[in-house]
Amino acid sequence: MSSSEVENMIIIGGGPAGYTAALYAARAELNPFVFEGFQWGGQLQNTTDVENYPGFPEGIMGPEMMTKFREQAARFGTRFESDDVDRVELGDGGIHKVFLGDEEYRAKAVVLAMGAEPRRLGIPGEMELMGRGVSTCGVCDGAFFKGRKTMVIGGGDSAMEDAVFVSKFATDLELVHRREEFRASQIMQDRAEATPNINILTPYAPEEFIAGEDGALATVRLRRSDNGEIKDVAVDGAFVAIGHIPRSEVVAGQVDTDDEGYVVTDPASTRTNLKGVFAVGDLVDHTYRQAVTAAGSGCQGALDAEWYLRDTEF
Numbered sequence: 001m002s003s004s005e006v007e008n009m010i011i012i013g014g015g016p017a018g019y020t021a022a023l024y025a026a027r028a029e030l031n032p033f034v035f036e037g038f039q040w041g042g043q044l045q046n047t048t049d050v051e052n053y054p055g056f057p058e059g060i061m062g063p064e065m066m067t068k069f070r071e072q073a074a075r076f077g078t079r080f081e082s083d084d085v086d087r088v089e090l091g092d093g094g095i096h097k098v099f100l101g102d103e104e105y106r107a108k109a110v111v112l113a114m115g116a117e118p119r120r121l122g123i124p125g126e127m128e129l130m131g132r133g134v135s136t137c138g139v140c141d142g143a144f145f146k147g148r149k150t151m152v153i154g155g156g157d158s159a160m161e162d163a164v165f166v167s168k169f170a171t172d173l174e175l176v177h178r179r180e181e182f183r184a185s186q187i188m189q190d191r192a193e194a195t196p197n198i199n200i201l202t203p204y205a206p207e208e209f210i211a212g213e214d215g216a217l218a219t220v221r222l223r224r225s226d227n228g229e230i231k232d233v234a235v236d237g238a239f240v241a242i243g244h245i246p247r248s249e250v251v252a253g254q255v256d257t258d259d260e261g262y263v264v265t266d267p268a269s270t271r272t273n274l275k276g277v278f279a280v281g282d283l284v285d286h287t288y289r290q291a292v293t294a295a296g297s298g299c300q301g302a303l304d305a306e307w308y309l310r311d312t313e314f
Helices: 016-027 042-046 062-075 138-145 157-166 186-193 291-311
Strands: 007-012 033-035 079-081 087-089 096-100 103-112 116-118 149-153 172-176 198-201 204-211 217-224 230-234 237-240 244-246 277-279
Touching (some): 007 096, 042 062, 157 172, 277 291
Parallel strands (some): 172 198
Antiparallel strands (some): 087 096
């Protein structure tokens, strides 16, 4: 693309939020250009069965769902670049710039949809068994472990929420934290402690996820934090709930972010502090982080950007 050409809208990110924003923008004949990233599709590309997205009564595989999202946006004229943005120059109104290496792309409006990624433990077996007993989303995957033994790892509100939710399906649940004290709010801790089939196991840190003969998770190896004692716990599922990292580094210092790195938007809006720049999906969402909420947010971002373009002279 020549630097003299100016897009109506550039969308950075290719998960449910980015693709939904592209679909709405394309149907509004804004001809959006999506930088979907090298690993397009967001977190759902690493997900197996998705059973909680409306419209798929039999469930659908995460990568297949993202392919359908992408194809629907493409049907109405969305263009894609399967590469990661290197840097941006965002103004307060006017024309914004997005760079792939030295190649410059310009746009009147930018929708940020880079998402967030779960924090990882970084221990053996974690990535190898992801989707085969190891998960980072209790709300997404808890129902798959009905009548089975499970574990939730973490000490914050997210861990407590996952533990209480998954315990509705599991026969037994071990809530593991490396310290004696939890970071969770007292009310969330009280709920977990009051749940009969949740056993709190502290101070232990996971050392390894170990597969069984069928290749799925069978054991979590723990190490006691104070004396180094090793404890092997047999489980069918383990949920890593130690927080998320918003992928806001490319816009840090240009749009407002909070202490955790999530992009800040105006109340009941996707507008950032910069005119013509909007943020959607898990990049702004501390709480829900579901495909359906991300998609809804992407719709809002596209509409906000469309209205901005309608009302702004360039």
